[in-house]
Amino acid sequence: MKTLIIHYLPSAENSRTRRLLQAFRANIQGVVRELDLLENQPQFTTPAVKNALFKRSYTGQALNESEQVLVAQNDFFVSELRAADVVVFVYPMHNYGLPAIVKAFFDAVIIKDETFAFEDFTYRGLLTGRRALALITSGGIYEGPEGFSDMDCCFKLHKILCNFVGFDESDVISVQGTDMLPPDQLESRFAEAERAIEDYCAALAPATLVAT
Numbered sequence: 663m664k665t666l667i668i669h670y671l672p673s674a675e676n677s678r679t680r681r682l683l684q685a686f687r688a689n690i691q692g693v694v695r696e697l698d699l700l701e702n703q704p705q706f707t708t709p710a711v712k713n714a715l716f717k718r719s720y721t722g723q724a725l726n727e728s729e730q731v732l733v734a735q736n737d738f739f740v741s742e743l744r745a746a747d748v749v750v751f752v753y754p755m756h757n758y759g760l761p762a763i764v765k766a767f768f769d770a771v772i773i774k775d776e777t778f779a780f781e782d783f784t785y786r787g788l789l790t791g792r793r794a795l796a797l798i799t800s801g802g803i804y805e806g807p808e809g810f811s812d813m814d815c816c817f818k819l820h821k822i823l824c825n826f827v828g829f830d831e832s833d834v835i836s837v838q839g840t841d842m843l844p845p846d847q848l849e850s851r852f853a854e855a856e857r858a859i860e861d862y863c864a865a866l867a868p869a870t871l872v873a874t
């Protein structure tokens with residue numbers, strides 16, 4: 663089993679989200695690759711990039727050398743996704759949504775005939791046979807009766823994007839309220855998330871034994 667961990671942790675050593683990443687690293691088995699979005703910053707979809715991607719996907723034309731260079735990073739990211747059985751996204755919520763760099767990653771890989779198909783006026787995700795997991799922390803709380811669920815464009819959008827590209831399953835393990843809750847309540851939320859990560863990895867483990 664191959665796992666790809668894609669992370670954006672701008673708080674570096676002080677990151678609270680990193681605690682979830684460390685729990686995942688401690689429990690996952692099989693081959694693990696990591697993609698740090700701060701070291702591999704996704705390019706924006708500039709007119710030149712968009713034109714090259716559209717030329718290839720929508721007109722079926724081969725790209726010239728300079729166009730291939732333009733989309734090389736997009737192709738690299740897509741190949742990393744394709745090579746994985748499990749894709750894990752790790753990041754904090756920013757401004758009610760996915761941090762821009764994480765959204766830029768999704769923008770870079772959501773490409774027709776690479777991660778989705780459009781046939782008979784219907785979209786179909788192409789990353790089937792894989793599952794996605796997100797490990798997210800947020801300062802506020804967006805679930806439960808007192809959560810600001812109508813403000814959330816992060817957990818919802820994350821799931822929408824993962825479903826769009828066809829992941830068989832898309833799970834989220836979050837610690838919400840990092841900037842609101844007293845330390846003891848927050849600690850119990852982290853402990854609960856760590857147990858959920860342990861269970862998630864344990865459920866994957868039999869697949870590892872079959873595959874190796």
Ligand SMILES: Cc1cc2nc3c(=O)[nH]c(=O)nc-3n(C[C@H](O)[C@H](O)[C@H](O)COP(=O)(O)O)c2cc1C
Nearest residue numbers: 673677678679754755756757758799800801802840
């Ligand atoms: C630029 C920025 C924007 C943020 N926006 C939100 C937000 O919209 N909603 C929220 O609940 N928390 C927000 N937060 C709080 C973080 O999601 C929260 O503190 C998180 O646990 C930080 O994780 P980290 O320590 O790994 O960076 C924001 C934090 C930063 C730095």
